[in-house]
Amino acid sequence: MLTALLAFIVLLLLRVPIALVLGIVTVLYIIISGSMGMLDTVPQRLFSGLENYSLLAISLFMLAGEIMNSGGITRRLVGFAQVLVGHFRGGLAYVNVVSNMLLASIIGSANAQIAMMSRTMVPAMEKEGYDRGFSSATTAASGLLGPIIPPSMLFIIYGVTSGTSIGAMFLAGILPGLLLGFSFVGLIAYLGYKEKWGSQRRKSLKEVSKSFFNVIPALSVPLIIILGIITGAFTPTESAAVACAVAFVTGFAFYRELQIKNIPKIMVNTAITTATVTLLIGMANVFGWLLSRERLPQEFADWMMTLTENPLVFLLLLNVFLLLVGMVLDGIAALIILVPIFMPMLATYGIDPIHFGVIICLNLAIGLLTPPIGAGLFIASSISEVRIERLTRAILPFLIVSILGLLLVTYVPQLVTWLPNLLN
Amino acid sequence: GGGDENSSTEASGEGGEHTFTLTHITQTSHGWHDTAMKFDEELQELSDGRMDLEIYPAGEIGSEADMLQQMESGDIDFGIITNAYMSTRDSEFNAWFMPFVFEDLAEAVEYRGIQPAQDMLEGLSEQGFVGLDFIFAGNRHILNASEPVESPEQLAGQSIRITDGPAIQDFWDEVGAGPTAMPLPEVYTSLQTGVIDGIDIDLDALITENLYETADYLTMSNHMTWPAVVMMSEISHDGLSEEDQDIVREAMKNAIDWGVQDAVEREEANLAEAEELGMNINELDEEEFSEVKETLHQQYAEESDIIAEFLEETQ
C-alpha cells in the first residue's frame, strides 16, 4: 500500500490527470500483489461505476447551467438578487448560500447541486468583482448542504443499510443543515468585514420593479423545478432535463439571446466538463472496488474499535476516520461498505443510530470537498476553471467551519434527535 | 496484504485448505446473506475445518455483471445472482417469472429441483459457471400509495416501478399498467411525491427499504416468485479434487435447504410485521388476471421448450 501511495503522489506531481492516476495506482497495486486475475475486472468495473443513474443529474445540470448562461437567464436572476441585496457587503455571496439552501430542499445530491450552481453563480459573482477562487469555494461549500437538508440520497442509503427510518433521517438533517448554512453566512460576513468588500447603493423602488419585471420569465426555471418535484411530476434527477428544456424555451423565445447556432458549442462544453468529473468518479470506483476487495476499510474500522471504550473518544476517532475515508471513497460506496461494520458497535457505545447517520453522512459530504479525491471539488474546479490548488486554498475556511459544525453535531446529539423525537 | 485470498483456492488435492469467496447483492440483514453464512458453517463442518468462506455482501465488489466477470476469471468463487439479471443473459430463466404459477412462496420453493430448473442450471456451463441451485426471496406483491389493487383495469395508466427484465416488463405491459424503471433508492421519495403510483415488490424489501412509510396499500398478489441462481466459478470448481467438489455441493445443498425454509418463515414474519405496522392489506383475486396469465404462458411456452416443460410440471 505504501508503494501505491508513493506512486500516487509522484504521478500527481507529473501532471498526469487525476482520473488516470487513480486507474494507474489500482493497476500497479494489483500487479504488485500478484493477483493478475483481478486485472480483467478493471474495465468491467470502470464501466459499471459509470452506469449510474445519479450521475445523469450532474451532467444535465451542467447542461442546464450552460443554457441558462447563454440564454441570459442567469444574468437576470443574479441581477434581480443584486438589486435586492447588493447594498449589503458580500450580498451576492449570501445569495449564493441561501439559494443553495433552497436548492438543497429539493435536490438530494451535493454533486448535482455544485454542477448546477458553479455554472451559474461563479461567473456572476466574478463579474461583480468577487475573486473567482472565493466564488467557486462558496458555491462548492454550499453544495454540501444538498445531502444534509432533506431530501437526501445519502440519508436514503444510510436508512436502508442501517434499518433506520428514512423519514426520521430527513427530519434529523434539517437543524444541522440550517446550522451549517448560517455558519457559512457568518463566515462570509467575517471575510467581507476583514477584506473590506465594497457594496452598492440601495436601489430605488423603480429600479427594483423594473428588474423584477425582467426576471419573471427567468424565474420559471427554478419555479418549474420546485413545483414539478413537489407535485410528483418528475424526480430530482429528471428535473435536470426539465430544467434544460425550460431554460431553452425561455432563452430562445422570451429573451431571444439563445440561438440555435450556439447549441453545438454548449453541448461540446457540457461533454468535456461532464467527462472531467465522471471519468474521475468511474476511476475512483475502480479504486474503491480494490479497497473493498482487499477489505482495507473493514480492517481499519476493526482496528479502531480496539482503541477506546469511551464513547466521546470513539466519536472523535470516528470522525477522523470518516474524514479520511471521505477523502478517498465516494460517499455512497463508503456507506455501503462501512454502515454494516459500524452498526453493531453503536449499541456498545450507546450511540443513537439516527445521530450516527447524520455524523457519517456529514463526514462523507465534507469528503466531497477534500483533496485528493473530492468529486465536488473537481466539479467546481473544472466548471469554474479554477485550479484545484487555488480552490483548495479558498475552500479551507469553509472546510474549517464545516468541521466545527460537524463536531458540534457530534457532541450535541440533541441538534439531530430533537426534531425527529418531537414529531414522532 | 494483497492477493492471499486468491491464491489459497489454487492449492488443491487431498487435505488442501480453501478460503472461498462468495458475493451477492443484498444487505447483510437479508436471507441470502444468512444462507451464505450457513454455507460457511456447513463448509467448515463437512471439511473438518479445512474450508471456509469469505462473503462480499451488498454489491460491495460491484454489480451483478461485475460479480459474474470476477467469477468467470476465477477471482471470486461463488455468486448468488438474481434470476432477473440471469434472464437477460439466458432467456430460459424467464420460466420462473411466469405469472400466477405458484400459490405462495411455500409452493414455489418446492419446485426448485425439477428437471427444467436443473436444465437451466446446466446451461450455465456455456458461460463458464457451474449452476448449483436456486434460492428464493419473498414472492412479488403490489404496494400502492393510494388504493388497494383489485383488477387489471384499475392499474391502467398507473406508473408501477418494476425491476427490469423482459418477462417482468411483459407482464406489466400485458396488465396495462405503465412499468417504470427507477433505481431503488429513488423509490422512497418518488412514492411520497407521486412520481410513481406503486411498486412491484417483495415483502422483505418493503420492510427493509422502509417503503411502508410512504405507501399504505399492500396487495398480496403472489403474481411472481423471485429466485436467485446460486453458482460457482468453473475455474474454481475444476481446481478442486472430486472429494472436495462433493463437500462443496453437499454444504451448499444443506445451506439452501435451510435457506428456502428460512425464506418461507420470513415471508410470514414480514407479513405479520406489515400488519403490525398498520398497513392496509388485501388479497388479490387471481381470476381477474387469468387472461393476462394465459397469454403470457402461451407466448413464452412457444418460445422455449424448457419454459413449456416448466409450466407443465408446475401446473
Added chain:
Amino acid sequence: MTLLKKVSDTIYSFERVLAIGLCTIMFLSLFLGVVFRYLLSSPLIWATELATFALVWVTFIGGSMGIKQHKAAAVTFLVDKLHGVMRKVLISIGFVIVVGFSVFMIYISISWLSSPNISVQTSTALGVPMLIPYVSVLIGFIFILIHSTLLLVEAAVQEGGQ
C-alpha cells in the same frame, strides 16, 4: 508528426459530432421519459437506460477531448514552477505514463471484450447487446492514446513543453 497531428485533429472533429449527438440523446431520453410518464401516462421503460449508456459514452469521448484540450483535472503546481529542460522532462514523463496506461487499458479492454460471455449479455430494458455500451471503454482509450501520443511528441520536441 504532421500525420499524427492530422489523425488526432480528425478524431477530435469526429468526437465533437459524437459529443453533440450523445448529449442530445441524454437530454431527450430523460425529458421524453417525463413527458411520456406524466403527461401521456405511458412510461418509457428504456429511457433511463438509454440516457445512462449515453452518459458512459460521453465520459470516454469527452474525457479524450478533455485530454487533448488540457482540460482534464490535474495537479499543475510543480510543472508550473519549473522552466527549461527540467519542465520538458517532467511533462514528457507524465505523457509517457499516460500513453503507457492507455496502451495497457486498450490491451485489457480487448481481452475483456473478447471473452465469450460478453456476447451473451443484453441490456435489461432495451435488450440491446451490452457490447454497444461496453465498447466505449476501448474506443475512449484508443482516442486518448492518439491524442496523448501527439501531446508527448509536441512536449518533447517543442521548447519548454506546450
